[in-house]
Amino acid sequence: MKIASLVVAWMLIGAAICAEPRVNGERLNAHLEALAAFGKTARGGVARLAYSEEDRQARDYIASLMKGAGLQVSIDAAGNIVGRRNGRDPHLPPLVLGSHIDSVPDGGKYDGNVGSLGAIEVAQTLSEQGLTLRHPLEVIIFQNEEGGLIGSTALLGELTEILLDQRSRSGKTIREGVVFLGGDPAALEKVKRQRGSIASYLELHIEQGGILDAEKLDIGVVEGIVGIKWWEVTIDGFANHAGTTPMNQRQDALLAAARFIESVNRIVRSVPGRHVGTVGRIQALPGAPNVIPGRVVASLELRDLEETKIDMLFQKIEAEARAIAKESGTTFGFAPLHVNAPAPTDPRVREAIEKNVRALGLTSKVMPSGAGHDAQNMSRLGPAGMIFVPSARGISHSPLEFSRPSDITNGANVLLRTVIALDRGLSR
Amino acid sequence: MKIASLVVAWMLIGAAICAEPRVNGERLNAHLEALAAFGKTARGGVARLAYSEEDRQARDYIASLMKGAGLQVSIDAAGNIVGRRNGRDPHLPPLVLGSHIDSVPDGGKYDGNVGSLGAIEVAQTLSEQGLTLRHPLEVIIFQNEEGGLIGSTALLGELTEILLDQRSRSGKTIREGVVFLGGDPAALEKVKRQRGSIASYLELHIEQGGILDAEKLDIGVVEGIVGIKWWEVTIDGFANHAGTTPMNQRQDALLAAARFIESVNRIVRSVPGRHVGTVGRIQALPGAPNVIPGRVVASLELRDLEETKIDMLFQKIEAEARAIAKESGTTFGFAPLHVNAPAPTDPRVREAIEKNVRALGLTSKVMPSGAGHDAQNMSRLGPAGMIFVPSARGISHSPLEFSRPSDITNGANVLLRTVIALDRGLSR
Numbered sequence: 001m002k003i004a005s006l007v008v009a010w011m012l013i014g015a016a017i018c019a020e021p022r023v024n025g026e027r028l029n030a031h032l033e034a035l036a037a038f039g040k041t042a043r044g045g046v047a048r049l050a051y052s053e054e055d056r057q058a059r060d061y062i063a064s065l066m067k068g069a070g071l072q073v074s075i076d077a078a079g080n081i082v083g084r085r086n087g088r089d090p091h092l093p094p095l096v097l098g099s100h101i102d103s104v105p106d107g108g109k110y111d112g113n114v115g116s117l118g119a120i121e122v123a124q125t126l127s128e129q130g131l132t133l134r135h136p137l138e139v140i141i142f143q144n145e146e147g148g149l150i151g152s153t154a155l156l157g158e159l160t161e162i163l164l165d166q167r168s169r170s171g172k173t174i175r176e177g178v179v180f181l182g183g184d185p186a187a188l189e190k191v192k193r194q195r196g197s198i199a200s201y202l203e204l205h206i207e208q209g210g211i212l213d214a215e216k217l218d219i220g221v222v223e224g225i226v227g228i229k230w231w232e233v234t235i236d237g238f239a240n241h242a243g244t245t246p247m248n249q250r251q252d253a254l255l256a257a258a259r260f261i262e263s264v265n266r267i268v269r270s271v272p273g274r275h276v277g278t279v280g281r282i283q284a285l286p287g288a289p290n291v292i293p294g295r296v297v298a299s300l301e302l303r304d305l306e307e308t309k310i311d312m313l314f315q316k317i318e319a320e321a322r323a324i325a326k327e328s329g330t331t332f333g334f335a336p337l338h339v340n341a342p343a344p345t346d347p348r349v350r351e352a353i354e355k356n357v358r359a360l361g362l363t364s365k366v367m368p369s370g371a372g373h374d375a376q377n378m379s380r381l382g383p384a385g386m387i388f389v390p391s392a393r394g395i396s397h398s399p400l401e402f403s404r405p406s407d408i409t410n411g412a413n414v415l416l417r418t419v420i421a422l423d424r425g426l427s428r
Numbered sequence: 429m430k431i432a433s434l435v436v437a438w439m440l441i442g443a444a445i446c447a448e449p450r451v452n453g454e455r456l457n458a459h460l461e462a463l464a465a466f467g468k469t470a471r472g473g474v475a476r477l478a479y480s481e482e483d484r485q486a487r488d489y490i491a492s493l494m495k496g497a498g499l500q501v502s503i504d505a506a507g508n509i510v511g512r513r514n515g516r517d518p519h520l521p522p523l524v525l526g527s528h529i530d531s532v533p534d535g536g537k538y539d540g541n542v543g544s545l546g547a548i549e550v551a552q553t554l555s556e557q558g559l560t561l562r563h564p565l566e567v568i569i570f571q572n573e574e575g576g577l578i579g580s581t582a583l584l585g586e587l588t589e590i591l592l593d594q595r596s597r598s599g600k601t602i603r604e605g606v607v608f609l610g611g612d613p614a615a616l617e618k619v620k621r622q623r624g625s626i627a628s629y630l631e632l633h634i635e636q637g638g639i640l641d642a643e644k645l646d647i648g649v650v651e652g653i654v655g656i657k658w659w660e661v662t663i664d665g666f667a668n669h670a671g672t673t674p675m676n677q678r679q680d681a682l683l684a685a686a687r688f689i690e691s692v693n694r695i696v697r698s699v700p701g702r703h704v705g706t707v708g709r710i711q712a713l714p715g716a717p718n719v720i721p722g723r724v725v726a727s728l729e730l731r732d733l734e735e736t737k738i739d740m741l742f743q744k745i746e747a748e749a750r751a752i753a754k755e756s757g758t759t760f761g762f763a764p765l766h767v768n769a770p771a772p773t774d775p776r777v778r779e780a781i782e783k784n785v786r787a788l789g790l791t792s793k794v795m796p797s798g799a800g801h802d803a804q805n806m807s808r809l810g811p812a813g814m815i816f817v818p819s820a821r822g823i824s825h826s827p828l829e830f831s832r833p834s835d836i837t838n839g840a841n842v843l844l845r846t847v848i849a850l851d852r853g854l855s856r
Contacts, residue, residue: 106667106714106722146718169716209672226671230717239534241824242706243654243731244637244798247697249822254707258689265683269675278670279682280717282710286534288597289658289708289727289765290574290800291825294534299717303671337717370672372718394677396669397719 020359021129023416025409028121031065032408035101035117036109045399046109050102050144051170051177058101059181062116062141069124071139076191078154079183081141085123087133087423093382094136095419096201097122098152098374100145105169107146108401110206110408114389116141118204118412125416133423135199142374143181148230148338150174152377157192193381200349200422201378204387204415206403208371210394218362218410220388221353225369225376226275227307227342229314231300233279233321235260237330239286239294251329254284254293259328263320264300268313275304276370277313300334305342305368343376349385349418352425356417362410371396387414448787449557451844453837456549459493460836463529463545464537473827474537478530478572479598479605486529487609490544490569497552499567504619506582507611509569513551515561515851521810522564523847524629525550526580526802528573533597535574536829538836542817543632544569546840553844561851563627570802571609576658576766578602580805585620621809628777628850629806632815632843634831636799638822646790646838648816649781653797653804654703655735655770657742659728661707661749663688665758667714667722679757682712682721687756691748692728696741703732704798705741728762733770733796771804777813777846780853784845790838799824815842 038058039048048054063081066073071083084094099115119139126133142151147168153159164175164185178185207213212220237253261279268277278301284293300317302310321332350366357364367388375386389411392402466489467475467482476482491509494501499511512522527543547567554561570579575596581587592603592613606613635641640648665681689707696705706729712721728745730738749760778794785792797814806812817839820830 104714104716104719106719146716207672208669210677228671228718238823239826240822241636241799241826242708242729243656243704243800244635244819244824245704245822246637246702247693247704249638252693252706254710255689255693258686261683261686262690265675265680274674276670276673276675278680278717278720280670280712280719280721281715282682282712284708284710286532286825287709288532288574288825289706289729290656291532291534291708292706293708294826301670301717371669372671394668394673395666396672397714397716398667398669398722 020417020420021125021131023121023125023409023412025405025412028117028412029405029408031117032109032113035061035113039103041106041399043399045401046103046107047105048101048103049105049170050147051168051172051180055102056181059141062101065120066139069120070127071123075182077184077187078151078159078191079143079178079181080151083123083139085137087136089134092135093197093199094138095133095199095422096138096140096378097415097419098140098142098201098378099203099205100142100374102144102146104146104397106399107397108399110401110403111208111396112145114206114403114408114411115204118415121412122416122419135423144168144174144177145374149340149372149374149377152374154188154191155193156377156380159188195381198382200382201375201384202387202415202418203373203375204411205373206396207388207391208396209391211367212365212388212390213392213394215365217365217390218407219357219364219414220367221350221364222345222369222386222388223350223366224305224342224344225373226303226305227310228301228303228340228372229310229336230338232335232337233260233298233300234333235296235330237294237328240292242290242292245292250292252292253296253330256324256328256330257282257296257298259324260321263324264317267316267320271313273304273309275302275309275313277302303370307342340372340376343379345379345385346383349383349422352421353385353387353414353418356414356421359417360410360413362414387411448845448848449553449559451549451553451837451840453833453840456545456840457833457836459545460537460541463489463541467531469534469827471827473829474531474535475533476529476531477533477598478575479596479600479608483530484609487569490529493548494567497548498555499551503610505612505615506579506587506619507571507606507609508579511551511567513565515564517562520563521625521627522566523561523627523851524566524568524806525843525847526568526570526629526806527631527633528570528579528802530572530574532574532825534827535825536827538634538829538831539636539824540573542634542831542836542839546632546843549840550844550847563851572596572602572605573802577768577800577802577805580802582616582619583621584805584808587616623809626810628810629803629812630815630843630846631801631803632839633801634824635816635819636824637819639795640793640816640818641820641822643793645793645818646835647785647792647842649778649792649794650773650797650814650816651778651794652733652770652772653801654731654733655738656729656731656768656800657738657764658766660763660765661688661726661728662761663724663758665722668720670718670720673720678720680720681724681758684752684756684758685710685724685726687752688749691752692745695744695748699741701732701737703730703737703741705730731798735770768800768804771807773807773813774811777811777850780849781813781815781842781846784842784849787845788838788841790842815839
C-alpha cells in the first residue's frame with residue numbers, strides 16, 4: 001500500500017468518526033404526507049380537532065411510527081402519547097422532544113405535525129445508528145394544543161376540574177376528550193412533573209409567520225413565546241322582530257359587537273409594538289335573518305411578550321366596550337377563558353441550537369414566537385428551546401400552510417444534533 | 429201574561445236573533461297554552477323550527493283540534509294542514525282563514541299560533557252554533573312561514589326546485605321537510621291555486637310591533653304588508669394565524685364584516701321613512717379565537733312598503749361594501765336569498781273588518797305590517813285582509829312576546845264576524 005492510499009484511508013476513517021448522524025429526510029417528509037390524510041379537507045388542508053375521530057385515528061398512526069422508531073409507547077393519564085427510549089445512565093432525567101398533531105378547524109398539515117414527526121425521526125435515526133444517549137429520550141405528542149395547550153398543562157399539574165369541564169371545539173368536554181383518547185381524568189396526579197424533572201425540552205415547529213421566508217433564512221432560534229390571553233365576550237341586547245321594530249328602538253347586540261370588533265382593531269393598532277389582537281369567533285343569537293340579535297358571544301385574544309402590555313390593551317378595550325354599551329343599550333361581559341404567561345427559552349439551549357445550525361452550514365435568526373406552544377409550559381419544568389423552520393408567505397392555520405421538504409429536513413437535523421449536544425453538554 | 433212580560437219576552441227573542449255568535453275565549457286561550465308546550469324553551473318561549481320533531485308533534489295536536497272543530501283535515505302535497513267545512517253553495521269558492529305554527533329559533537308562543545288557533549276557534553264556534561256559511565270554509569296552517577312563507581308559496585305554484593333544495597334552519601332541505609310533514613314534493617302541481625279561486629283570505633295575527641300597545645287600541649286593520657328582501661353576504665379575506673400575522677398584514681373578514689354591519693345601520697337610518705334593515709345571522713370561519721377569520725357569511729334583510737326604496741337602500745349598501753372591501757383587502761358577494769313583494773290588502777275586506785270592530789265596541793287603527801305573512805301570498809289569489817291584536821311592549825320573535833287573553837279573544841271575535849260578513853257581502 002502506498003503512502004497516498006494510506007492517507008486517503010485515514011481521511012475516510014476520520015470523516016466517518018467525525019460525521020454526525022443525519023435524519024432520513026425523505027422518510028420524514030413521506031410520513032408528513034401520510035399523516036395529512038387524517039382529517040384531510042377538500043381545500044387540501046387538515047381538520048383534525050382534538051378529540052375527534054380523525055384525531056384518534058391519526059394518533060394510532062403516530063403510535064405505530066413511534067413503535068417503529070424503537071420507542072416504548074404509552075398513553076398517559078392526560079391522554080398524551082409518550083414514547084420512551086432508555087439512556088445509558090438510568091439516574092439522569094429525560095431529554096424531552098415534543099409537539100402536537102391536533103389542528104384548528106380548517107388548518108394546514110405542517111403546524112405541530114412537523115415537530116411531532118421530526119421528534120420521531122430523531123428517535124428512529126438514533127435507533128438505526130445504534131446511538132444510545134446518556135439521558136433517557138422521551139417523545140411526547142401533546143393532546144389538544146390548539147384548544148389551550150391542554151396536554152402539557154396536565155404535566156404542570158394544572159389541568160383543573162374547571163378546565164376539564166370546558167367544552168372543546170369537538171363538542172366533547174376536555175374531560176370526555178381525555179377519556180376518548182385513552183387517558184384517565186381521575187389519575188391526572190400521575191402525570192404531574194416537578195421542576196427539574198427533565199434534562200431539557202426541545203420542540204421543532206414551523207414559524208407560522210413570514211420572517212424567515214422573507215429574509216431567506218433556514219432556521220429560527222426562538223428567544224421566547226408571547227403571552228396569550230383569551231376572553232369570552234358576551235354582549236346582551238334585546239332580541240326582537242326585525243320587521244316591526246323601528247331602527248331607533250333597537251338594542252341590537254350584533255351592531256354593538258360590530259363596533260366592538262372595529263374598536264379592538266383600532267386600539268391594538270394605535271399602540272406601537274409587535275403585539276396583536278384578534279376576534280376570531282362570533283355567534284349571534286338567535287341567529288335568524290328576520291330577528292334582531294339579542295345576544296352575541298365572541299372571542300377576544302391578545303398576545304405580547306410582555307404581560308403588562310396585554311393588560312394595558314385590555315383595559316383600553318374594556319373602557320371602549322363600556323362606551324359602546326352605553327350608546328347602544330347593551331351590556332358587555334368579559335370572562336377570562338385562557339391565559340398563557342410569556343415564556344423565555346433557555347440561553348444555553350439557544351446557544352446549542354445556534355452552534356449546530358452553524359455546523360450544518362445553515363443560516364438562522366433569533367426571534368420571538370407569536371404563537372403559543374407546549375414549549376412554554378415545558379419551560380417551567382426545565383431548560384427549553386424551540387427550532388423554527390420557514391413558513392412560505394407566513395401562512396398558517398390555513399390549508400395554504402406550506403414548508404419546503406428541504407427546510408423540514410434541515411430542522412430535523414438541527415433537532416437531532418442539538419439533542420446529541422445537550423446530552424453531552426448538560427453533563428457538565 | 430202581562431203586557432210587560434210579553435215585551436220582555438219579545439226583547440229576549442229579538443236579542444237572541446240579532447246577537448252575532450261569539451267565540452269561546454277561554455277555550456281559545458287554553459289551546460294557546462297547550463300548544464306552547466311543543467318546543468317550550470327554558471326561557472318560557474318556543475323553539476319550533478319548521479320540519480323539527482317539535483313542529484311535527486305540534487301539527488298533530490293542531491290536526492286533532494281541527495277535527496274536533498268539525499273540519500275535514502288533510503295534509504296537502506306541500507305539507508300544509510288543510511281543514512275544510514262545506515258551505516251551502518258547493519259552486520262558491522272557499523273563504524280561507526290561515527296562519528302558521530312554526531317559530532324562529534328562540535321565539536314566542538303567540539306569533540302565528542294566535543291566528544292558527546283563532547281560525548280553528550271560528551270553525552268550532554260555527555259548528556257548535558249550527559251555522560253553515562254559503563261558502564265553503566278552509567282553515568290552512570301553512571308550513572314554514574318563518575323560513576320564507578314556504579307553504580303559501582306552494583299555493584302560488586312558486587315552490588321551485590331551487591327553493592326545494594334550500595336548506596332550512598332545521599338542517600333539512602325544504603324538500604326533505606315537505607316529505608317529513610307528510611307532503612309530496614313531486615305532486616306540488618296539485619296544490620297550485622288560480623287567481624280568483626278563493627272568495628277571500630283572512631289572517632288574525634299579533635302586531636309584533638308596539639303601536640297598538642302604546643296607543644291603547646284593540647285592533648289593527650292592516651293596510652298592506654311590507655316587501656322584504658334577503659341577501660346572503662359572503663366576505664372573503666384570508667385565514668391566518670392570529671399570533672404570527674402582524675396587524676398590518678391581515679385580511680380579516682370579520683373586521684370587514686364589522687364595518688359592513690355598522691354601515692348597514694348608518695345607511696338605513698340616514699334615509700327618512702319606516703323602512704328597516706337588519707343583519708341577524710353571522711358566521712366567521714374557521715371560527716377559532718386564535719385564527720384570523722378568512723370568511724364571514726352573514727344575512728342582510730331590508731323591508732319597506734315600496735320596493736323601489738328597498739332597491740335604493742341596497743345600492744347604497746353595496747357601494748359602501750365595495751369601499752370596505754377595497755381598504756380591508758377582502759371581497760364581498762351578495763346572493764339574493766328571498767324576496768317578498770309589498771302586498772296591499774283589499775279595501776272591501778278592510779271595510780268589513782272595521783265595521784265589525786265598531787259593532788263589537790272595539791277601537792282600531794289602519795296600519796302597515798312590518799312583518800311578512802302568508803297573507804301577502806294569499807292576496808295574489810283573492811281579496812285578503814289581516815287583523816292585528818296588540819303585542820305588549822312591541823316585543824316579538826322573543827320568549828318575552830305577550831298578548832293579553834282578552835285581546836286575543838277580541839281578535840278572534842272580529843275574525844268570526846268578518847268571516848260571516850264576507851260570506852254575506854261577497855255575494856253582492
